Amino acid sequence: MTRPGGRTAEVRAAVLRATGDLLARHGFHGVDLATVARGAGVGKTTVYRRWGSPSALVADLLTTMAAESVARTDTGTLHGDLTANATLVQTTLNDPRQGRLFKALFSAATYDEHTAAALAEFYRTRVAEWAHAVTDAVARGEAPIGTDPVATISHLSAPLYYRFLTTTEPLADLDVTRAVGACSAAIAAGVFVVDE
Amino acid sequence: MTRPGGRTAEVRAAVLRATGDLLARHGFHGVDLATVARGAGVGKTTVYRRWGSPSALVADLLTTMAAESVARTDTGTLHGDLTANATLVQTTLNDPRQGRLFKALFSAATYDEHTAAALAEFYRTRVAEWAHAVTDAVARGEAPIGTDPVATISHLSAPLYYRFLTTTEPLADLDVTRAVGACSAAIAAGVFVVDE
Numbered sequence: 163m164t165r166p167g168g169r170t171a172e173v174r175a176a177v178l179r180a181t182g183d184l185l186a187r188h189g190f191h192g193v194d195l196a197t198v199a200r201g202a203g204v205g206k207t208t209v210y211r212r213w214g215s216p217s218a219l220v221a222d223l224l225t226t227m228a229a230e231s232v233a234r235t236d237t238g239t240l241h242g243d244l245t246a247n248a249t250l251v252q253t254t255l256n257d258p259r260q261g262r263l264f265k266a267l268f269s270a271a272t273y274d275e276h277t278a279a280a281l282a283e284f285y286r287t288r289v290a291e292w293a294h295a296v297t298d299a300v301a302r303g304e305a306p307i308g309t310d311p312v313a314t315i316s317h318l319s320a321p322l323y324y325r326f327l328t329t330t331e332p333l334a335d336l337d338v339t340r341a342v343g344a345c346s347a348a349i350a351a352g353v354f355v356v357d358e
Numbered sequence: 359m360t361r362p363g364g365r366t367a368e369v370r371a372a373v374l375r376a377t378g379d380l381l382a383r384h385g386f387h388g389v390d391l392a393t394v395a396r397g398a399g400v401g402k403t404t405v406y407r408r409w410g411s412p413s414a415l416v417a418d419l420l421t422t423m424a425a426e427s428v429a430r431t432d433t434g435t436l437h438g439d440l441t442a443n444a445t446l447v448q449t450t451l452n453d454p455r456q457g458r459l460f461k462a463l464f465s466a467a468t469y470d471e472h473t474a475a476a477l478a479e480f481y482r483t484r485v486a487e488w489a490h491a492v493t494d495a496v497a498r499g500e501a502p503i504g505t506d507p508v509a510t511i512s513h514l515s516a517p518l519y520y521r522f523l524t525t526t527e528p529l530a531d532l533d534v535t536r537a538v539g540a541c542s543a544a545i546a547a548g549v550f551v552v553d554e
Contacts, residue, residue, distance in 0.1 A: 329478050
C-alpha cells in the first residue's frame with residue numbers, strides 16, 4: 163500500500179523536476195503541460211487538474227526552490243558569512259543547469275506577471291534568510307546599529323548577478339572577493355543604515 | 359532626388375525602431391522579419407536581404423543603442439559623475455518601453471548566443487564610456503591609484519539592475535543614493551584597486 167501523502171509528494175517532486183528541466187532547456191515556451199506529465203511519468207490529467215497552467219507550475223517550482231534552498235551559513239563572523247553567501251551565488255549561477263534555469267526564470271518573469279510575482283517572492287525569501295547574517299553582525303558590533311539587512315544582502319549579490327547577465331563569462335573568484343569587499347566597505351561606511 | 363546614404367540611414371532607423379517596438383511588446387519571439395518590414399514601412403525583401411534573421415536585427419539594434427546612448431556626464435567630481443550614471447540607469451530602467459526592452463534583451467540573450475554576444479558588447483561599450491569618470495577621479499586624487507574603472511562602474515549599476523530584475527517595484531531615489539554610497543565607500547576602501 164502506498165501512503166497517499168507520500169505518493170502526492172513524489173508526484174509533485176517529479177512534476178517540478180520535469181518543469182525545471184524544460185525551463186532550463188527550452189525556456190518558458192517549453193513548459194507544456196503534456197510534456198511535463200510525460201517527463202515526470204505521471205498522467206496528463208494529474209498535471210492539468212493540480213496545476214492547470216505553465217505559470218502555476220513555474221510558481222510552484224519557485225516556492226519549492228525557496229523552501230528547499232540551503233539555509234544561510236553561520237560562520238560566526240560577518241566577513242565569513244558574506245563570503246559564504248557570495249560563494250553560494252557564484253556556484254549556483256556558474257552551474258550550467260542552474261544558470262540556465264535562473265536565466266529562464268528572469269525571462270519568464272518578463273512575459274508573465276504571475277511568474278514575476280513568484281520570482282520576487284523567491285528573492286524576498288532568500289534574502290530574508292541571509293539577512294540574519296547582518297542582524298547577527300550588528301548584535302556582535304561588526305556592523306553599525308540600524309544597518310538594513312535586506313539592502314545589505316541585495317547589494318552583496320548584485321554585482322554577481324550583473325556580471326552573470328551582462329557578460330558571457332563565468333563568475334570568477336575575484337568577482338566574489340570584490341562583491342564581499344565592496345559590501346563590507348559600504349556596511350562599515352554606514353551606507354545601509356536607516357533611521358528607525 | 360533622394361540621397362542614397364540618407365535613404366539607407368532612414369530605412370535602417372525605421373527597421374530598428376520597429377525591431378525595438380516588437381521586442382519591447384512581444385519579446386524575441388515577436389521579432390518576425392515580415393512584421394518588422396510592415397512596421398517600418400519598408401519592403402520585406404530589404405529586411406530579408408540586409409539583415410536576414412531576427413538575431414541580426416537585434417544585434418544591429420544593440421550596436422545602434424550603444425552608439426547613440428548619451429555620452430557620460432562630466433560634472434567635475436566623482437560623486438557627481440557616479441550620481442549622474444546611477445540616475446541614468448534608474449531613468450532608463452523605470453521607463454516603461456526601455457524597461458521592457460532591456461528585459462526582452464536579457465531574455466533574448468538567454469536563448470540566442472548571437473544576441474548574448476551583442477548584449478555583452480553593448481555593456482562593454484557603455485561601461486567603457488562611463489569608466490572615464492573613474493580615470494578622471496584617479497587623476498584628481500579622488501580615487502586610489504590603480505582603481506579599476508570597469509569594475510567600479512559595473513558595481514555602481516549592479517544594485518539597480520538586481521532590484522529591476524528581482525522585484526516588481528520601480529527603482530526609487532533611495533536605490534540610487536545607496537548605489538552611489540556603496541560604490542563610493544568601496545572605491546575609497548581600495549576594493550577595486552588592481553596591481554599593475
